[in-house]
Structure formats: structure tokens, C-alpha cells
Amino acid sequence: MKKLINGVDSVVPDALRGLAAAHPGLRVDVDNQIVLRASGARPGKVGLVSGGGSGHEPLHAGFVGYGMLDAACPGEIFTSPVPDQMIAASEAVNGGAGVLHIVKNYTGDVLNFEMAAELCAEEGVEVASVLVDDDVAVQDSLYTAGRRGTGATLFVEKIAGAMAETGAPLAEVTRVAEAVDARSRSFGVALSACTTPAAGKPTFDLKDTEVELGIGIHGEPGRARSAMRGARELVHTAMDAIDEDMPVSGDNLVMVNGMGGTPLIELYIAFAEVSDYLAGKGARAARSLVGNYVTSLDMQGFSITVCRLDDELTRLWDAPVETPGLRWGR
Amino acid sequence: MKKLINGVDSVVPDALRGLAAAHPGLRVDVDNQIVLRASGARPGKVGLVSGGGSGHEPLHAGFVGYGMLDAACPGEIFTSPVPDQMIAASEAVNGGAGVLHIVKNYTGDVLNFEMAAELCAEEGVEVASVLVDDDVAVQDSLYTAGRRGTGATLFVEKIAGAMAETGAPLAEVTRVAEAVDARSRSFGVALSACTTPAAGKPTFDLKDTEVELGIGIHGEPGRARSAMRGARELVHTAMDAIDEDMPVSGDNLVMVNGMGGTPLIELYIAFAEVSDYLAGKGARAARSLVGNYVTSLDMQGFSITVCRLDDELTRLWDAPVETPGLRWGR
Known part of the structure; x- marks a missing residue:
């Protein structure tokens, strides 16, 4: 294992x-692993908090800033953050209009965010939660009951974040977050495994001639292992899985996401x-990443996330955003 | 070799x-491998053209758009584009105020851009050129007489691009482009080799316990091969090389650039x-990427590029930009 780190135990704080150091617009509490906007909570604005294991960067900390998250709580690599982080973040971003927790569907994340929400409520901070579960690959998986949350998390954070900037109440921000999740589907393909610093070796074995179809973002198994194929065939496999679950049509927000090691x-x-696939179905990528x-x-591979747009979601997607990982229009 | 491609021969056109498809703000001539702004040449504005081998994305095509390049000419993987591409691009972006060629210092690129400039001049298109040669690792290298051009290319494209948007004349745009190159230094470190689709195997051998110090962006040899070390030691090696060549001080634009495969x-x-290194020298990263x-x-590794800022360069760096790879403030 060759990694650009100082030590296995200091990856996240380093x-x-x-x-x-790179983003003066952020306030980073290194000791408690909480990333906030430097500008602080805005009175009357719903606060958006997300978090999850590290190793998925720029998700989530890279999406803190105007038009997206108010706070992110990074856990250790591929490990849920703890409720204390979520509570501290929620209290810090509460501008009196309540807080939305954006939670990827992994059992550890779900339990910890639930506990945090309960304790926040006891402290008088109103909390709503949206569960992101867009990955159509498998119904249950390692670490997850139900579908995994993957690429749509970014869409939820961006679109709910734009809604929150308008001063909309918590119920409205929650509604649009749930709409994005309901309209989004993802599917991932791994060409190689990833190596966590702690393990020091690949999280699974994949032959030089194989790919994993339906890979999870921690290297969890997908639907099947198949022979390596061309880009067109791999994309068709992913898009067919998405299309079978939610037939593609009309205008879509489409992300082709790299797993970290793919050029x-x-x-x-x-x-x-x-x-091309969308065009063949009479649909299109009206917006894309x-x-x-x-x-x-360092996994090699890609995932595709498709979100069926409507006018409201398109407008909120286009709204200004200024974060380390996503920035436009401001 | 596992690559997300349809075939070795169709990588660049695909x-x-x-x-x-992803960027409607671009006009892409797939057959001739020229990427232009969809908005066309602006009368009275200096046109900026760059180009080089593919495989360095988002450089250069990802930096075409408002505030940066007017056109990019991608060659095949790690192969210079040809003069015909450069001539067609230069003619397309000429708004009557002349064209600046931004050329990374590789012998093939230099010769082809020189030939293109001569032919453009014969056609009545005024062309100036800036040579980017920021890599302090080695004096001469595979493919290069003199220093290689690497990370500073992005800085030159951004800052000269911002100057061109102001309507400044060709001499002014050229002056600021040269100033950026003169004030910039880079050094790269490889943790792994890259694999070109055509070769199908790593471009060089690097043991699991080794790194290449001073790597070039095509995998050209650097100064030395050393044992793998921690991030702090590797960064110090790179920064010492930069600092020896141009002592760091004051406010800098600093890029920590990933080679493609590094998380x-x-x-x-x-x-x-x-x-931390800069702070130890009484300097700082006033701007960063x-x-x-x-x-x-897919190379694993990183490079550091440091550009000593002044007020003019800072203002031009901060100016709005809207390209696939760099976007803010508009």
C-alpha cells in the first residue's frame, strides 16, 4: 500500500x-471533526447537516458552503460519525428554523443520526431527516437494510441547500429533499477495489479480467461479477438497471461519477x-456533472446517477452554490 | 489493463x-479535435489557444470558456496535436486582436505550435506565444529541452484569460502570461506509474516501496527514486526543490494537484x-486549488505548483471564470 498520508491514525484530522488551510470560507473543528461555514448560522434559515464515513471526498465536507450544506460531520474512513458530532453540528447551524439531517442509508449512519435527532429535540432544536437510498443495485447489502445511499446524496444536498437559502421552512426543504431522492436512481461499477489505510490491502479481490456490477461505495458486493467489457456495454448495464427501476424519460440531471481512481x-x-442511451429512450441529460x-x-470505476427533473428542481439545481466541491453562479 | 474505453483507437474522439454532450457552452469539433467556446470569437478580444497531448484532463479542453481559453487542441494520448488543429483553432478564435498560444515546453508541442504560428502569420492572424516551463525537477528530460511545463499552465491560462476578457491588447495578455510562468515553480512525485491505453502496461516500473521524485506528467523520469515516505516528507522534498529554485515568500497561489489516481x-x-511549510518560511497560500x-x-501521486502573487495576478486569478474544470464568480 502506498498512500500519501502521515500515518494510518491521522488520516482524517490531517x-x-x-x-x-485551503478554504477560508469553512470553519473546521479538527478535534471534533465538524466542518461548518465560517459565516455561521443565518437566522431564519433552515440548517442542513450531513455526514458519513470519510473516504468519499469531496462528499460531504466539500459540499459545505453557500447553497449547500451548513455542516458536515466526517467519520473515520468508511465509518459513521458519532451522535456527538451531529448534535454539535446541528446546534451550531440552527438559526431558529430547524435543521435537516441528510442521511445516506447505511445502518450505522441511520442509527447515529436518529439518536442525534432525538437528543437535539430534547434540547429544543427541531430536526427533520431525509434518508437517501438511490442505489438500485441491491435491496440489502453489507452495512445496509434496504437500498444504499450514493450519488443522489449530492443532488439532495444541492437542491435542498438551494431551497434553504430562499428562507423556505423546514417542511418545504424536507419535501424537496425527499422529492430528489424519490426521483433519483444510481448504479455503480468497479474496475478495481479500494484500499483503506487501516486495512492496507484491497477490500476485495477482483481479477484483471473482471468487473463488479452494482458496487457499493465501500466496496460492498453488487449484483454480479462479470467479464471486463467496453465502456458502452458497462454503461448500458448500469443504465438498464436504472431504467428497469424507474423508466428514464424527459429532462434529467445526470452524474457520471468517478470512484476516485478513474481518469x-x-x-x-x-x-x-x-x-446516447438517454437519446435512445427519448430522454436527455438537461443538466450534468x-x-x-x-x-x-482509490477505487477505479464509475457510478451513474439519474434524477428526473421538473421545473422546480431544475431552478434549484441552477441556483448559485459556493463550496469547495461545487461552485457556480455567484 | 482495465480501462473504461470502447477501444484503444477511439479514446480521444469518444x-x-x-x-x-456534457457542456453545451462548448463547441466540439470531434473529427478535427478542436474544442471552442460555443459563443464564438469576440471582436476585439485576444483569443487564447492551448493544446497538448490528451491524458491530462481537465487540461486543456476543460479550461475552455469565459475567463480562460478560447480553444483547445487535444492530441492523441501524450502526443502533441498537429499544426492543422492549432491553425484552425487560431483562425476560429481570432476576433481581430490577435491570438496567444499557450505552449507547454515539450519539443513536439513547441515545434508544432511554432509551425502553426508561422502559417497563421502568413494568413494575417497575429500570433504571440508563451512557453510554460515551471517544473524545477530536471533541466532536460524525455521529450523536452529545458524545463517541462506542468501545473503552471493552468495558472497561465486562468490569469491570461482574465486579462484577455478585459479587452487588453495582445502584448498585455502576453506580458501577464509570461509573468505567471516566471513566477511559478512545480515539482511532482509519483507513487505509481500510469498506463496508456495503447501501451496497455505501466509506462515505467516502480516498486511497492518506492516513489519517483520529480516525475513528469507523462511518466518521464525525475531527479531520483527514493523509498516511500510519509506525506510530510514527500511534501518537504517537493517544496525544498521549489524553494531552492525560487525562495518562497509572501502571498502565493498554490495548487496541490492530483495525478489522476490519488484520492x-x-x-x-x-x-x-x-x-505548514509555507508558514515556516513566513509565506502563505493566499489562493489555492x-x-x-x-x-x-491513472497515475497515483501529486504535484505542487507555487506562483508568487502580486496585486495584479491576484485580481486576475479572482476574476470570474466559467469552464468545465474551473468555475466561479459568474
């Missing part, structure tokens, strides 16, 4: 120090195939 | 099709060390 030039090749957004350390 | 969390760990910007396919 990275948070770097995040703080951008290959992600664009995949996007061309996604675009191509790049590394919801990663799995 | 990726350009994806670029076109973002590790790049932030490196940035923390760069920030952390991410994959000037890549080498």
Missing part, C-alpha cells in the same frame, strides 16, 4: 487541517454513452 | 463526444503540509 477522460467516454464527487478512496 | 482526501493531507487538474491518466 485532511481536515488541509481543508481548513476524467474515461468518465467523459462514459458520459457520451449515457447521453462529470467527475469525482462521491468517491471510494 | 471522450470529446462526452465533453460536447482527494490524500491531496488535502498534502495541502496541510504545504501550508486542491484536486485533479493536470493529470497523467
